[in-house]
Amino acid sequence: METNLSDTRPETKTVGESWVTTTFEALEDWSQRHSFWPFPFGTACCAIEFMSTVSAHYDVARFGSEVVRFSPRQSDVLLVAGTINDKMGPVLKRIYDQMANPKWVISMGACACSGGFYRSYHVMQGIDEIIPVDIYVPGCPPTPEGLIYGILQLKERVVRDRRRHNEQRQNKQEKLAPLENKESERADVGRAVPA
């Protein structure tokens, strides 16, 4: 506990044997970066490699990111694994909007990062067209090692510049938003009403 906390923030100090003084931000960083709850937005080939990463051989639990949650309300990392096309775009945006702050996005694989080699009429040329991305993991698909490296990079990022990053995110979100995102228009989505 001591070393973990003190390597994150210089203001953390150990007093005596059983007391630690620190700031609330440092405590939050420390707890958050060691337990990501990813939402796997898996659509294609990358999702299979994500499954490999989670399963016994690579075991992403070693890095504190194995609590996979399929509810955006219960997760803090959106892990986009696979091609996102124009039909899926509004769904992804909606999932992202539903996640509570603070939240991060890992874009796994060439398709999510840039559309990959699908420069075509139905494929989004990178998910950063509609949502901000924190970590881009290249590869088609990335190896599990690559994805784990991406997760470790995200940990660093959480610690390093969280507050600045949140400010940037606010600005970024205002600039990006090609899709209509008003509550009133979204009310009928996700419910199947017979025509």
Next chain:
Amino acid sequence: MPTLAEPSLLEGLIGDIGAKFPAGSITVQENSDQPTWVVKREVLVDVAKELRDRRDTRFDLLLDVAGVDYPERTEEEGGRFDVVYHLYSVTRNDRLRLKVPVSEADALLPSVIPVWKGANWFEREVYDMFGVKFSGHPNLSRILCHEAFQGHPLRKDYDPARRWILTEADIYKPHFDLPDGEDDLFERMAINIGPSHPAMHGTFRLMAVLDGEAIIASDVEIGYLHRCFEKMAETHNWQQIIPYTDRLNYCSAFINNVAYCKTVEKLLGVEAPPRAVWARTILTEFSRIMDHCVCNGATLVDAGALTNFWYLFQPREEIYGLIESCCGARLTVSYGRIGGLAQDLPTDFVARSRKLLETIPKFIDDCESLINKNRIWIDRTVGVAAISGEEAINWGWTGPCLRASGVGLDLRRAKPYDLYDTVDFEVPVLTGGDVYDRFRIRMMEIRESLKIIRQLLDRGMPEGPYIIQDPHIALPPKEACYNQMEAMIYHFKLIMDGIQVPPGEVYEAVEGANGEFGFYCISDGSSKPYRLKCRPPCFPIFSTFSRLINGGSVSDAIVSLGGLNIIAGELER
């Protein structure tokens, strides 16, 4: 020169069937790889019925419907589009291709859904991609592209990169086939599952009308992973398409490589050397094992049996090791090449494969001992989403799902390719047609695949080149490129211009992990395909999904999706 079809029984029949229709309704197209009839649209449905029901034809399986666009063709020559139907007779093991020309001004065909139910989604796809309409179709709407899409992307005049943005206001409205008298939805509840839902594997959307827990009507929407494979194929040269084929059925990428390479080899009239064929057969079977592991693992996760998922993913990791040693990639291998393989097999290939033969059965046994007599599993799967063999054929099913319904159709046996006629293996057949049997049949097939691999390993690796020694098709070795002028020129020509494939059309299929996986390919003699249509085994199977789950409960629907092994990359291409 492409290989031509052998004379078929059908040649005698054309006069017999043709006599029933006005003169000129059916003509035979010569110089094709398989019997091809050009049929006028007025008689299409009647000809289709005749072909399905006659005892000497029995074309009971509609494999594929493909559109082809010829913008230059005039009205006298038939009009702008061809709609191509590929038929297969399960009982007679025979194939037939029907071509129906249709003009742009009057792009309307009669729907063949009354003859083959599996035509439903195929016709929607042709409508979506080419704008050809089908009269009598119950729900002729876009299927792969989104609702706000304008134009028809596989027409030759459509710009491959022209995108349309979908807003949430435009999304798909479900089409429910409610039973009679059930149009009052006051007491009913309509639910939506997916596309971003773990039970829908991330890319499918199920909409259902419930009466209590029971589903009384449902609709399925796909297209959330449509990434334009066929348009991309028309804009890349023959070799560049191989990586795209990897990403069709990405659980068993190598099988796709083989299917595509065999199609182009058939057009070129060449064959891969023995060493490549041997390796292709072995790696195909390893890929099949991997695919079945994912399918069964995912089914069990959907049913809540997570432990088995760990057991079934471990053999995949072991096989990845072998594949990585061959080509450097794990999942999307791109190891096949037209005329052979991308590079030679590693020296320890046989030893590594033998080691796998020892380790894999352990995981399969562990999983089966947990599941086969498990009360919960049996209660949830026996009799769930059952379908008879006859009905499954009418819907266009092939592969393990069809074999679980009592029809022993397997291309490795029906039309042996590569080395399958030289090895001894069983084609497992079960009769339940439910989720339970679909699970079991995959486990049985894994054991058969291991048997095939063992026999081939015992035979030893054939000596000789791993790719065809023709500088017009395969790149010369690297050393030669750097040291010999001629080799360097060939290398340059192949990289810059690609392979020159003679004009022609072929259909070639292999037994993929989900069923008949084929390519229908038209070449106009240039360095790119004129049209490349993939025959995806998932597509007709998933079009049956509503029929399978109606009447069952929601939890039945969840558990039955996994057993069908729907891979979105291949379903939507």
